[in-house]
Amino acid sequence: MWDYTDKVNEHFRNPHNAGKIENADGEGQVGSLACGDALKLMFKLDDEGRISEAKFQTFGCASAIASSSALTDMILGKTIEEAEKITNKDIADYLGGLPKQKVHCSVMGREALEAAIYNYRTGKTWDKEIDGEVICHCFGVTDKDIEKAVRENDIKTVEDLTDHCKAGGGCGNCLPELESMIQRLSAEEPAAEEDGARPMTNLQKIHFIEDVIDREIRPALRQDGGDLELIDVDGDTVKVRFRGACSGCVVSSITLKDVVEARLKDNVSQDIVVEEIK
Amino acid sequence: MKTVYVDNNATTQIADEVREAMIPFLTDLWGNPSSMHTFGGQTKKYIETAREQVAALIGAADPQEITFTSCGSESNNLAIRGGAEAMDKPPHVITSKVEHAAVSGPCHYLEDRGLRLTKIDVDAKGRLDVETLQREVKAGKSLTSIMWANNETGVIFPVGLIGEMVHEFGGIFHTDAVQAVGKIPMNVSELPIDMLSLSGHKIHAPKGVGALYIRRGTKVKPLVLGGHQERGRRAGTENVPYLVGLGLACELAGKKMNEENTRVKAMRDRLEAGILKSCPGSRVNGDPAGRLPNTTNISFDYIEGEAILLMLDDKGICASTGSACASGSLEPSHVLRAMQVAGMSVHGSIRFSLSTYNTEEDVDAVLTELPKVVKRLRELSPFV
Helix, strand or coil: CCCCCHHHHHHHHCCCCECCCCCCCEEEEEEECCCCEEEEEEEEECCCCEEEEEEEEEECCHHHHHHHHHHHHHHCCCEHHHHHCCCHHHHHHHCCCCCHHHHHHHHHHHHHHHHHHHHHHHCCCCCCCCCCCEEECCCCEEHHHHHHHHHHHCCCCHHHHHHHHCCCCCCCCCHHHHHHHHHHHHCCCCCCCCCCCCCCCHHHHHHHHHHHHHHHHHHHHHHCCEEEEEEEEECCEEEEEEEECCCCCCCHHHHHHHHHHHHHHHHCCCCCEEEECC | CCCEECECCCCCCCCHHHHHHHCHHHHCCCCCCCCCCHHHHCCHHHHHHHHHHHHHHHCCCCHHHEEEECCHHHHHHHHHHHHHHHCCCCCEEEEECCCCHHHHHHHHHHHHCCCCEEEECECCCCCECHHHHHHHCCCCCEEEECCCECCCCCEECCHHHHHHHHHHCCCEEEEECCCCCCCCCCCHHHCCCCEEEEEHHHCCCCCCCEEEEECCCCCCCCCCCCCCCHHHCCCCCCCHHHHHHHHHHHHHHHHHHHHHHHHHHHHHHHHHHHHHHHCCCEEEECCCCCECCCEEEEEECCCCHHHHHHHHHCCCEECEECCHHHCCCCCCCHHHHHCCCCHHHHHCEEEEECCCCCCHHHHHHHHHHHHHHHHHHHHHCCCC
């Protein structure tokens, strides 16, 4: 049972501004049947350029319907420039807060607003182009979406990211990647000046590999009671030893190739080969 | 407002008789069954009566084949983890894609420890892919755990056939029968079943009590160590009042088996037909020809399950949904997804599950309120 606020319950049970507007000045739809929620937002402007009528149609749960209803209330009487400033947090706040797992409903509201404003300005249908590489295939979330979400909302954990934009909430296959993206983005430094022009010195390489092991590999192994020790770096050959539950584990050779080597290839160099020292 | 409870696959009302039978063991007869003195030791015989009552409902040859546990989940864990550990070498673990988490959880636990795990598919009606199972059981001794009936759709699996396949190659067969016990007649002594889980609160006993049938000769390593109770299979002072309650609930279920399969089934059928007729764009999930008598799972196009449930809740109607939005995760029902039910229909699925405590008035109440809810939510939907 969700702990919805009275305001959410009120807007769900008696939604404001449900319905359609014929010949709307702006209209935008986001979400889909497959994803489990969708919102279509329509508005009309008066002579002074203020939103005089706003309607919504929503397929979704109680908080999706309540967020839609709240959004229409919030944009009424505003100019496009004013409405544009409404964030998903404003929608959630207007409702007295949403359960953590339902924050994405308010994000859907914000996106529908963007889509409707885009339609008003360009006359075109807002079609969320797949911009970037799809990371979460269950919900079609790209690396660009994730970057934006993390940067704009100070997201620190994968759970928060899932609550925000659903990424990682399906099959879970992308969770390790989301984790490393969040770590990378939150530890972000200005882009390296040389842009890969100079090869790393051996010492730099060792530091870098140690850093990747510490940040990306060790936490995953420790969850299963294992650990990994860096023994030597010889050119592109990295020698490691498994410890704890990983040593003697029959699947450690898979772990070595699939986890350790893959991560180092991604982060250090495609030429890296990892060898296990028993 | 009267509560219309049609969510009996989630939990059931405690039978008055069961509650009354438990009370003496919560008031006067609170002794420890292991005590040497008469005051404690006298309670032992009530546990053994309960064991006989459980054995009788499922057709176990010997009451000693019943081990009491704290719940269905514990029974499943004991069967799967304890069963695998007791086998002479690590088995190939086989299960289905539509099991309850209390089965898939321990199966994944074994997989994490290096055992091979295979999950068998179901078809669009939720029926097990028996051909694949036939192939998989051949690859070395298996510990196969496949439910007797599915909690979400009520679809019944051919446990006799599955058991034969598993036994032919020396494997062990466990079935999670938590939803089937008390709803369909069964006789485990005549079936190739080595272990069977059941739960009290699904058959009008309280939550917090269950049992595992372990066929004589089947080896299981205990999960709870440190006592001789349950013949060393499950340590811990016996929960006498709850065991007495479970025993009586089993006896009552046996007596009501006929009613379950006639009156309850007829109410379910009337409810289902009434919904399909009054709500266009609705369809049944599962296999209408091979289902529990009390369960129906229906998808409604273009609307979402949590919203339907909350609006029904306003009218005192208690049901459940396979929608992701109601579950706390974003992942919708794994059962309906394994059946390749389209995304929209998964999100808009509602399960109604009846019991002998339901009346025709309950069915009428759902048939009055549900079409209004569906209509109202469709008016809000952008897809209609």
